[in-house]
Amino acid sequence: MKQSVSETPDFRKTIPIDQVGVEERVAKFNTRSIKKESKLYALKLALSMVDLTTLEGADSPGRVRQLCYKAMHPHDRIEDIPKVAAVCVYPSFVRLAKETLKGSGVNVASVATAFPSGWATMKSKIEEVRYCVEEGADEIDMVISRGEFLKGNYGYIFDEVAAVKEACGDAHLKVILETGELQTLDNVRKASDIAMYAGADFIKTSTGKISPAATQPVTLVMLEAIRDFYYKTGTRIGMKPAGGIRDAKLALRYLVMVRETLGSEWLTPDMFRFGASSLANDLLMQIVKQQTGVYQSSDYFSKD
Amino acid sequence: MLKETDIQKKNRLDFSTGWSYDPAPESRDHITIKEQYGHFINGKFTKPIEGNYFPTISPSTEEEISQIAVGSAADVDAAVKSARKAYSKTWSKMSGRDRGRYLFRIARMIQERAREFAVIESMDGGKPIRESRDVDIPLAAAHFFYYAGWADKLEYAFPGRKPKPIGVAGQIIPWNFPLLMAAWKLAPALATGNTVVLKPAETTSLTCLKLAEIIQEADLPPGVVNFVTGAGDTGAAIVNHEDIDKIAFTGSTAVGKIIQKAIAGTGKKLTLELGGKAPNIIFEDAAVDQAVEGIINGIFFNQGHVCCAGSRLFVQESIADEVRDKLIDRIATLRVGDPLDKNTDVGAINSKEQLDTINRYLEIGLNEGADIFQSSCELPEKGYWCCPTLVANVSQSHRIVQEEVFGPVLTIQTFRTPEEVLEKANNTPYGLSGGVWTDKGSKIFNMTSGIKAGVLWANTFNKFDPTSPFGGYKESGLGREGGLHGLTPYLNI
Numbered sequence: 019m020k021q022s023v024s025e026t027p028d029f030r031k032t033i034p035i036d037q038v039g040v041e042e043r044v045a046k047f048n049t050r051s052i053k054k055e056s057k058l059y060a061l062k063l064a065l066s067m068v069d070l071t072t073l074e075g076a077d078s079p080g081r082v083r084q085l086c087y088k089a090m091h092p093h094d095r096i097e098d099i100p101k102v103a104a105v106c107v108y109p110s111f112v113r114l115a116k117e118t119l120k121g122s123g124v125n126v127a128s129v130a131t132a133f134p135s136g137w138a139t140m141k142s143k144i145e146e147v148r149y150c151v152e153e154g155a156d157e158i159d160m161v162i163s164r165g166e167f168l169k170g171n172y173g174y175i176f177d178e179v180a181a182v183k184e185a186c187g188d189a190h191l192k193v194i195l196e197t198g199e200l201q202t203l204d205n206v207r208k209a210s211d212i213a214m215y216a217g218a219d220f221i222k223t224s225t226g227k228i229s230p231a232a233t234q235p236v237t238l239v240m241l242e243a244i245r246d247f248y249y250k251t252g253t254r255i256g257m258k259p260a261g262g263i264r265d266a267k268l269a270l271r272y273l274v275m276v277r278e279t280l281g282s283e284w285l286t287p288d289m290f291r292f293g294a295s296s297l298a299n300d301l302l303m304q305i306v307k308q309q310t311g312v313y314q315s316s317d318y319f320s321k322d
Numbered sequence: 323m324l325k326e327t328d329i330q331k332k333n334r335l336d337f338s339t340g341w342s343y344d345p346a347p348e349s350r351d352h353i354t355i356k357e358q359y360g361h362f363i364n365g366k367f368t369k370p371i372e373g374n375y376f377p378t379i380s381p382s383t384e385e386e387i388s389q390i391a392v393g394s395a396a397d398v399d400a401a402v403k404s405a406r407k408a409y410s411k412t413w414s415k416m417s418g419r420d421r422g423r424y425l426f427r428i429a430r431m432i433q434e435r436a437r438e439f440a441v442i443e444s445m446d447g448g449k450p451i452r453e454s455r456d457v458d459i460p461l462a463a464a465h466f467f468y469y470a471g472w473a474d475k476l477e478y479a480f481p482g483r484k485p486k487p488i489g490v491a492g493q494i495i496p497w498n499f500p501l502l503m504a505a506w507k508l509a510p511a512l513a514t515g516n517t518v519v520l521k522p523a524e525t526t527s528l529t530c531l532k533l534a535e536i537i538q539e540a541d542l543p544p545g546v547v548n549f550v551t552g553a554g555d556t557g558a559a560i561v562n563h564e565d566i567d568k569i570a571f572t573g574s575t576a577v578g579k580i581i582q583k584a585i586a587g588t589g590k591k592l593t594l595e596l597g598g599k600a601p602n603i604i605f606e607d608a609a610v611d612q613a614v615e616g617i618i619n620g621i622f623f624n625q626g627h628v629c630c631a632g633s634r635l636f637v638q639e640s641i642a643d644e645v646r647d648k649l650i651d652r653i654a655t656l657r658v659g660d661p662l663d664k665n666t667d668v669g670a671i672n673s674k675e676q677l678d679t680i681n682r683y684l685e686i687g688l689n690e691g692a693d694i695f696q697s698s699c700e701l702p703e704k705g706y707w708c709c710p711t712l713v714a715n716v717s718q719s720h721r722i723v724q725e726e727v728f729g730p731v732l733t734i735q736t737f738r739t740p741e742e743v744l745e746k747a748n749n750t751p752y753g754l755s756g757g758v759w760t761d762k763g764s765k766i767f768n769m770t771s772g773i774k775a776g777v778l779w780a781n782t783f784n785k786f787d788p789t790s791p792f793g794g795y796k797e798s799g800l801g802r803e804g805g806l807h808g809l810t811p812y813l814n815i
Contacts, residue, residue, distance in 0.1 A: 039613075049456070
């Protein structure tokens with residue numbers, strides 16, 4: 019369901035976010051105690067939401083192949099382990115990943131639009147997106163131009179997202195706000211709104227290249243923006259915190275936030291993702307612990 | 323009455339299906355509760371002179387936890403005699419530094435036994451363990467720490483004066499924050515050199531009696547603190563005792579008025595901390611999602627058994643529908659049930675009697691034509707429970723807007739201008755607390771100086787700190803507790 023221009027809000031108006039209140043709410047979420055069956059369920063759910071990611075200058079075809087195999091077979095020693103949601107790579111590796119993952123149900127996501135800085139001409143960004151889609155990417159993770167945003171050029175961000183969305187065709191669009199560079203929660207809210215009204219299917223916190231990457235307060239503000247967008251339009255936008263979520267305990271805290279902010283309809287890999295690489299192994303370790311009662315050495319879990 | 327799921331609203335969120343949390347009960351293994359408790363007089367647990375006991379029950383299970391002594395006038399007299407002796411022989415003569423050392427010791431011991439206190443508080447009073455663990459017990463310790471620091475600095479608190487203690491203080495506390503209210507009362511009284519006879523509320527005596535164990539272990543001189551348990555008659559015996567110099571009472575406005583009449587002309591000093599019906603005002607320029615959290619925390623904290631609860635919500639008309647819809651979805655996520663479960667947000671109503679009061683008010687509201695809706699929470703079979711409740715379509719003339727319900731019941735009204743909301747906010751016999759939510763600093767100062775209440779919060783609600791004075795205007799009481807102000811009721815300056 020697309021928005022008509024007349025319903026698009028004036029992005030120069032700031033929706034105030036109270037940082038103290040947000041942090042207090044996050045602290046309350048973190049007191050939730052997740053035990054037994056509900057813990058095992060959540061660990062498996064979290065694993066199925068992982069976008070296994072490799073975004074290094076030193077990436078190689080071999081490394082991408084390994085990661086794809088890991089995505090399809092996270093831990094074959096144990097039954098009923100779900101596959102992860104997607105593998106996230108640079109454009110050059112999309113075709114290889116697509117071939118390796120063929121028929122597995124695991125998606126290929128590609129970063130694009132001059133990731134991670136976003137400093138390139140619109141023309142070359144659009145070309146890059148088209149290239150990724152042609153190569154077979156199911157999902158495009160774009161970055162917004164933070165320089166233009168911080169300048170106050172909100173119309174530019176809107177047009178940029180809308181143009182990329184058009185270039186995506188059937189591919190799903192995730193819009194990376196790089197919240198570590200936006201700095202204030204007011205800005206996070208504003209950038210979320212711009213991205214959603216311009217056509218994002220997902221909004222995503224970070225590239226993982228800037229510190230801080232995903233934080234709970236930032237994620238909560240984005241979840242609340244998604245909630246308001248749903249109240250107004252009836253359209254469900256997905257959420258992807260990325261970077262810095264390394265252990266299962268923290269991942270479960272994110273799921274608690276989703277559960278109590280947006281409800282069960284967002285607790286699926288279609289609506290919520292973790293952008294992470296080391297998280298998967300900690301989730302696996304905790305799943306094995308829940309099922310067998312003992313922790314196993316990290317050497318029992320493949321490091322691909 | 324409507325359930326929240328009956329409300330017609332587009333684009334609802336689903337909080338009832340999918341992943342849910344398994345029970346996560348806090349262990350009760352580490353606590354000890356005796357089968358029977360006497361009074362705590364002159365440093366010892368003593369049997370009641372008339373020999374009567376009453377049961378204290380858990381409001382979440384209706385099970386009897388222990389037997390508590392009924393305090394007679396003779397018991398009160400024994401307690402006052404012991405307090406008087408301790409006052410004149412030891413406590414008033416002790417240096418402030420030494421008094422402070424005892425208080426620091428008590429504070430540390432409360433911290434050390436925090437888990438035990440939290441569990442007993444939740445069992446006996448029904449409040450969620452998350453609150454007793456994170457709010458009640460830490461704050462109780464903090465009050466002792468804070469006033470321990472003042473004990474040897476009273477001359478600096480009141481420069482140029484020679485502050486002297488008053489004598490024996492009679493203190494009567496309510497059931498909503500049992501240990502915390504005991505700490506609020508005891509810490510300043512002891513720091514300033516007074517001795518105390520304190521009566522906990524009849525439904526929640528246990529943590530006070532556990533505090534008596536700490537007081538014993540801390541080697542506080544016998545008689546400095548005395549606890550006499552019982553109900554209204556015991557309280558009356560304290561109020562009317564001739565050798566008490568000061569009464570400090572926290573409770574209902576009705577009882578506060580009786581006490582004020584009773585001690586008129588006796589020369590006893592008095593502080594009262596009574597009821598409230600606080601306005602919580604949301605402007606259209608507020609951070610709405612955080613304001614919604616503030617509304618929830620303002621009224622559903624401790625099942626709404628809070629004298630300063632934000633029970634009257636005023637929302638600017640332009641955002642009234644948005645806030646209402648958000649509140650409806652938010653109360654659906656509140657978990658009501660076993661107070662000892664670490665994931666419980668709203669626990670049990672403190673007593674059958676209080677549940678009847680709340681239900682009576684809901685009926686009054688219905689008869690007045692209010693739209694009342696509750697979250698569709700599943701309630702345990704046993705115990706006293708009330709689902710979080712929103713009351714809309716009401717005005718200043720409705721009794722449910724005027725009177726203190728003391729439960730998880732929020733009335734919702736709208737306004738258009740600051741003048742209008744100020745008039746409505748102040749149009750109440752109470753004046754204990756209030757809240758203002760706006761992103762605009764000047765509006766905060768403008769509104770908070772206009773609201774006639776003793777405690778005001780801006781962009782937050784129900785925040786407590788020992789350094790901050792607390793107390794009411796109008797029928798919400800007189801005198802202040804907490805902070806530097808909290809020393810004055812216990813001193814002749």
